Amino acid sequence: MTKLTFRWVESKGLHPQVSFAPVRIIGHNLDVLVTPGEEIEVPKDAYIVAEIPGFQRYEKEIVAEGPSATLWLEVDDLIPLDEFDDRHExxxxxxxxxxxxxxxxxxxxxxxxxxxxxxxxxxxxxxxxxxxxxxxxxxxxxxxxxxxxxxxxxxxxxxxxxxxxxxxxxxxxxxxxxxxxxxxxxxxxxxxxxxxxxxxxxxxxxxxxxxxxxxxxxxxxxxxxxxxxxxxxxxxxxxxxxxxxxxxxxxxxxxxxxxxxxxxxxxxxxxxxxxxxxxxxxxxxxxxxxxxxxxxxxxxxxxxxxxxxxxxxxxxxxxxxxxxxxxxxxxxxxxxxxxxxxxxxxxxxxxxxxxxxxxxxxxxxxxxxxxxxxxxxxxxxxxxxxxxxxxxxxxxxxxxxxxxxxxxxxxxxxxxxxxEPDEAVTIKPLAGPALWVALFAIAAWVGFSIYLLTQAGSTQEISWTRIIWVFASVEAIAFAAAGALFGTAVQRGHVMQAEQRAESAENTARQHQEEATAGRALAASMQADDIAAGAGENRLKSMGTGGQVSEDVRRRHAQLARSLFGDLVKP
Known part of the structure; x- marks a missing residue:
């Protein structure tokens, strides 16, 4: 039995996706998918089968000596399939x-x-x-x-x-x-x-x-x-x-x-x-x-x-x-x-x-x-x-x-x-005929008010009651027109303030989301390094004197990441 690791190598760089392609190793009582860089024990009569999209089936016998070996597979040896498989001219x-x-x-x-x-x-x-x-x-x-x-x-x-x-x-x-x-x-x-x-x-x-x-x-x-x-x-x-x-x-x-x-x-x-x-x-x-x-x-x-x-x-x-x-x-x-x-x-x-x-x-x-x-x-x-x-x-x-x-x-x-989302709230000021109707209603109310002031000393109760009834109707219309005329500016200001608050809240949420994403990525990296170091392949670069990373620090960081986020990486 030989501990084998395989990797793809390409000189022209025309098919970079092949470097991630797994292969199937077949031998005596062995049929397993292996990815580049993974180590597996293989018998002497084993061979590799690669079925990669866009290429013909590729087979190669494994020739390895010693307790461990690395097999380099040439991407240039793969035969590409025709793009349309000869189905069209x-x-x-x-x-x-x-x-x-x-x-x-x-x-x-x-x-x-x-x-x-x-x-x-x-x-x-x-x-x-x-x-x-x-x-x-x-x-x-x-x-x-x-x-x-x-x-x-x-x-x-x-x-x-x-x-x-x-x-x-x-x-x-x-x-x-x-x-x-x-x-x-x-x-x-x-x-x-x-x-x-x-x-x-x-x-x-x-x-x-x-x-x-x-x-x-x-x-x-x-x-x-x-x-x-x-x-x-x-x-x-x-x-x-x-x-x-x-x-x-x-x-x-x-x-x-x-x-x-x-x-x-x-x-x-x-x-x-x-x-x-x-x-x-x-x-x-x-x-x-x-x-x-x-x-x-x-x-x-x-x-x-x-x-x-x-x-x-x-x-x-x-x-x-x-x-x-x-x-x-x-x-x-x-x-x-x-x-x-x-x-x-x-x-x-x-x-x-x-x-x-x-x-x-x-x-x-x-x-x-x-x-x-x-x-x-x-x-x-x-x-x-x-x-x-x-x-x-x-x-x-x-x-x-x-x-x-x-x-x-x-x-x-x-x-x-x-x-479905609510329609966009658009606050538009009055313009055109609507503006002139609102101005006329307010002017009528002002004129009616001046007239009532001139008739304040009248002793004809029936006539005064009728005038007050008509004035109430004109007053309601005038107040509605004034609200439409002057309220749009106030309402527009409230809407703009609400939109600014919403945008600020979303920017803050997006910033927190990015920070959380970075935190999960850092935790995943720590756990991956812990797994790799446990398997004998320490991926951390040297950070201190002597070229070694402290074992207890690495384990403490990995345990902290697991306690905060759970298992983010599986070996």
Whole structure:
């Protein structure tokens, strides 16, 4: 037996995602997935099998001598698959839209999905693949809905997961089998792209194995990436959940505060973690919270929400006459129907939710009759004016998009409509005919008051009573006009003060959230160092004389982190 560690090495740097890919080591009574850097004992007759998305199956016999060895696998030895697997002619595959209409909005307009501070969104074209990048800079992390239209592709509504800080996602083009070219959302970093390919292909064991090394490498590169919101971070959570690694899923939920910061995706993953730990009530509570928010941005999250609703519904005892139980069943049935309705329209082969916005059903417009292509071009010319921007991927463009939080994709809500946001309160001063009517009413009241003063000594009681009755009516109208005329300024001031207080409170909350994120990342790093040191691979750099880190200090820091946050990292 030999203790073996393998790593990928590449000279050209064309496929950086392969460095995170796990391999399967097969030998006598041995069949296990191993990630780069992990140590495992292998027999002499063992061999490596690598099945990496985009490459042909790779096999290599292990030749190792001595008690321990490191095996270097050459990425250049992998044979890439054709992008479209020889299903189309090369000239058809290279066709990409040269003009794209784009709109960006919040994923939904739910109250709990719309913070006060909108993120700053930039759209940047990618000349290499004719796609574009959605960049988020500052502001709150919220899910986005990107509408994409062109004359060659069906108009699509794409869900973009929450990205915080300087996060970004790419919109690229792909062609499913026997279907039209269409856009999809993918992470900007190679590690996230590898996880996306594993998950969309249904290879969950490989995904959770790759997620183990990806989350450690992200934490070592930048400590805040341990817990910051990003597309890759969400894919790591789904990899742990679908790979049934409940220990790492539970640690991931605590480390990232998924239930609070990741919207419906985080709540569904937290519910899945509770379900795997046999906490049905906690899973049910998280499911109800997720149903009040926008639907999950990841298609696997919608499927997971449907599966959990079905399992929870089956676990409820069947007793008649229980009002509370019937109410719980109705809520779960409503979640089921909402998920089924969304999945029936969404693409099945994309990681994030992708919905068609037009009735184009032809497999490929390039093979369609001329009249259909002309009709598609005319439809694009008409509909493009309803979009915010026109991108030309062949040119280098960077467009700033001001995000309006009040105009979200309301039709995407999977729950009842009672969680729609209140309309914006706009205080406008009187103008035009309304202003002249108010001034006339006040002038009439002033004139009537002067007249009453001149008639104060009258002895005709009946006439005075009638005049007072008419004056009361005029007075009510005048006071209403005065309130409309002068009250708007006062009310506007109150509204501005309330908005300033709300913005200040949200800025404070965001600052505390960032500090909490940094604290969880630091705690996770301490625990990871403790685990690595316990395994004989101390990842801390030398901080004192002699080049050694005090053992009791390391353990005390790790115990303190566990006492504050629980287990955030699993060995």
């Amino acid at each position: 090369p000239e058809e595959c290279s066709a990409r839209p040269t003009k794209v209409a784009v709109s960006v909005k919040p994923w939904t307009a739910g109250r709990q999905s719309n913070p006060h501070t909108a993120p700053h969104i930039w759209l940047t074209t990618n000349q290499e693949d004719y796609g574009f990048t959605v960049n988020s800079k500052g502001g709150a992390a919220i899910p986005l809905a990107v509408e994409v239209a062109s004359r060659l592709t069906p108009h699509r509504l794409l869900a973009v997961p929450r990205i915080a800080g300087e996060g970004r996602c790419q919109i690229t083009w792909y062609r499913p089998w026997a279907s039209a070219l269409r856009p999809r959302v993918q992470p900007d970093d190679p590690a996230g792209q590898l996880l996306m390919e594993y998950l969309t292909a249904g290879r969950f064991l490989e995904a959770t194995a790759a997620a183990r090394i990806i989350e450690f490498s992200r934490g070592e590169l930048h400590i805040l990436d341990w817990s910051a919101a990003s597309y890759t971070q969400i894919l790591i959570g789904y990899s742990h959940a679908l790979g049934r690694d409940h220990a790492r899923l539970s640690a991931w939920c605590r480390r990232t505060a998924a239930a609070s910061l990741f919207g419906a995706d985080g709540l569904v993953l937290t519910a899945e973690s509770a379900w795997q730990e046999n906490c049905s009530q906690a899973a049910y509570d998280h499911m109800l919270k997720a149903a009040k928010l926008a639907p999950p941005t990841v298609t696997l999250g919608v499927e997971m929400q449907l599966r959990l609703a079905t399992l929870l519904l089956a676990r409820l005892p069947s007793k008649e006459g229980k009002g509370v139980m019937e109410s719980e069943k109705s809520k779960l049935v409503h979640i089921q129907s909402s998920c089924l309705h969304l999945l029936a329209r969404a693409d099945a082969d994309t990681a994030t939710v992708s919905l068609p916005q037009t009735g184009i059903t032809t497999p490929d417009l390039s093979d369609a009759p001329a009249w259909r292509r002309v009709a598609a071009w005319a439809r694009f010319v008409v509909t493009r004016w309803g979009y915010d921007h026109i991108l030309r991927p062949m040119r280098a463009q960077e467009i700033y998009h001001p995000l309006n939080l009040k105009k979200g994709m309301r039709q995407m809500s999977t729950t009842s409509t009672n969680n």
